[in-house]
Amino acid sequence: MPEFGLIIDGSKLPTEEWMEIRNPATGEPVGSCPVATKAQLDQAVAAAARAFESWSKVPDAERVEAVGRIAGVIEKNAAELASLLTKEQGKPLKGMGSEFEIGGCMAWTGATAALQLPVKVLEDSPQARVELHRKPVGVVGSITPWNWPLMIAIWHVVPAIRTGNTVVIKPSPYTPLSTLRLIELISEVLPAGVINAVAGRDDLGQAMSEHPDIRKIVFTGSCATGRKIMGSAANTLKRLTLELGGNDAGIVLPDVDPGAVAERIIGGAFINNGQTCAALKRLYVHESIYDEMCDALTAVATQIPMGNGLDENVLQGPVQNQMQYDKVCSMVEEALQAGGKALCGGAPASGAGYFYPLTIIRDVSEGCRLVDEEQFGPALPVIVYSDIDDAIERANRSDNGLGGSIWSGDLDKAAELAGRLECGTAWVNAHGDIRPDVPFGGVKQSGFGVEFGQEGLEEYTSVQVVNIRIEG
Numbered sequence: 001m002p003e004f005g006l007i008i009d010g011s012k013l014p015t016e017e018w019m020e021i022r023n024p025a026t027g028e029p030v031g032s033c034p035v036a037t038k039a040q041l042d043q044a045v046a047a048a049a050r051a052f053e054s055w056s057k058v059p060d061a062e063r064v065e066a067v068g069r070i071a072g073v074i075e076k077n078a079a080e081l082a083s084l085l086t087k088e089q090g091k092p093l094k095g096m097g098s099e100f101e102i103g104g105c106m107a108w109t110g111a112t113a114a115l116q117l118p119v120k121v122l123e124d125s126p127q128a129r130v131e132l133h134r135k136p137v138g139v140v141g142s143i144t145p146w147n148w149p150l151m152i153a154i155w156h157v158v159p160a161i162r163t164g165n166t167v168v169i170k171p172s173p174y175t176p177l178s179t180l181r182l183i184e185l186i187s188e189v190l191p192a193g194v195i196n197a198v199a200g201r202d203d204l205g206q207a208m209s210e211h212p213d214i215r216k217i218v219f220t221g222s223c224a225t226g227r228k229i230m231g232s233a234a235n236t237l238k239r240l241t242l243e244l245g246g247n248d249a250g251i252v253l254p255d256v257d258p259g260a261v262a263e264r265i266i267g268g269a270f271i272n273n274g275q276t277c278a279a280l281k282r283l284y285v286h287e288s289i290y291d292e293m294c295d296a297l298t299a300v301a302t303q304i305p306m307g308n309g310l311d312e313n314v315l316q317g318p319v320q321n322q323m324q325y326d327k328v329c330s331m332v333e334e335a336l337q338a339g340g341k342a343l344c345g346g347a348p349a350s351g352a353g354y355f356y357p358l359t360i361i362r363d364v365s366e367g368c369r370l371v372d373e374e375q376f377g378p379a380l381p382v383i384v385y386s387d388i389d390d391a392i393e394r395a396n397r398s399d400n401g402l403g404g405s406i407w408s409g410d411l412d413k414a415a416e417l418a419g420r421l422e423c424g425t426a427w428v429n430a431h432g433d434i435r436p437d438v439p440f441g442g443v444k445q446s447g448f449g450v451e452f453g454q455e456g457l458e459e460y461t462s463v464q465v466v467n468i469r470i471e472g
């Protein structure tokens with residue numbers, strides 16, 4: 001079994017306490033995760049603060065080169081990282097699983113290297129020259145979830161480093177090992193202290209949010225934790241980017257051919273077993289095509305093979321952890337009791353592991369948790385509607401606002417309806433498609449700030465205006 005350690009100031013360090021991490025498909029141990037003490041967190045933050053002194057002054061071209069080295073080291077170790085990720089997270093190696101996630105890490109790293117934040121000249125006249133500069137903020141604390149542990153780590157870490165910040169990252173206690181290994185590899189190609197990794201339980205995340213020498217927290221996770229972080233960060237007025245939960249609605253208009261879109265809808269709903277922030281989590285279908293759409297979705301979902309993700313034929317792994325598995329079990333049970341009918345799945349699989357088959361529930365509506373709350377698992381409620389204005393209003397009746405989608409052959413009408421959805425990204429005839437050059441973020445209680453693209457990069461900087469008065 002590989003040895004894992006905290007990554008502080010360029011070294012791999014042990015600690016006194018260790019947590020055993022188990023494979024959610026088999027229950028077998030994957031490795032031991034070091035639990036950082038508060039003193040080790042202080043050590044990591046101090047190392048990052050020291051490294052910031054020089055890293056923030058490094059010429060831009062050198063930082064671009066460094067980001068290129070990060071992409072290289074991920075590519076070189078892709079097979080090891082993918083296999084470790086499957087063992088600890090449960091997602092399949094193939095399909096939209098671990099190899100896909102590592103591919104995403106490389107794509108996002110490469111795209112971020114190519115972005116620039118040039119000085120903007122706001123006035124250049126005989127009277128004045130006014131320039132807007134983008135400066136790094138300092139030590140960035142990154143707190144990540146368990147669903148896409150490596151890709152989300154890269155989304156946080158690479159733009160931070162690219163813009164001259166230094167980082168302390170804390171992965172989820174459910175999936176820390178692949179992140180510790182990733183950061184170990186990255187730290188080998190960067191100056192000591194530019195990137196540091198601590199691991200531990202939720203209280204370590206709280207200590208980071210409160211830490212006086214961390215200037216910004218970038219957090220991806222649940223809304224409940226986002227609120228706590230905002231509270232803990234208040235005393236030191238930290239900058240925050242909060243990418244939180246979603247309960248994305250998709251609305252299918254009557255002109256759609258169900259057979260033609262079913263595969264895309266299933267992909268949008270069940271990517272990573274539904275454990276994706278911007279997965280399609282409620283599907284509203286017009287009454288004129290409701291039965292046909294339900295049948296088409298079921299035909300696709302029942303073709304997806306479930307099992308241990310290390311088997312290369314498998315395209316659906318287990319739910320990642322017991323807490324999430326119990327949540328899906330109880331939400332589906334409640335939906336069935338409320339009159340919903342399971343077209344496929346509807347109960348957990350027997351045997352070892354947190355396996356829950358892809359589940360589609362029809363004849364459900366608002367008032368049950370599967371519709372009103374984020375399920376974050378392999379269960380999709382399909383809801384009938386008759387009036388599009390009513391469907392939009394029901395889609396917007398949520399505290400969340402991450403993504404949403406409209407499905408129709410009439411692109412102009414679909415785009416107009418998409419604009420009425422209260423969410424950060426509204427897709428037409430797709431759901432969940434994200435790109436490294438297009439900003440992504442939530443509105444309402446799905447958080448604030450964006451990731452990706454120019455706007456995402458700017459989040460890791462503060463504005464400094466240099467205002468020069470010219471005499472004469």
Ligand code: NAD
Pocket residue numbers: 143144145146147170171172173201202203204205206207209220221222223224225226228229242243244245246276277278374376402442446447
């Ligand atoms: P979580 O909020 O339980 O945990 C996320 C991280 O926060 C973990 O590292 C955890 O240890 C840490 N944490 C917990 N309590 C903390 C505290 N008080 N202070 C600081 N840190 C603390 O989330 P999760 O269950 O790991 O992830 C699932 C959630 O993440 C879902 O709601 C999902 O929608 C959301 N998510 C959002 C996005 C997005 O981009 N918007 C992407 C992926 C996941």
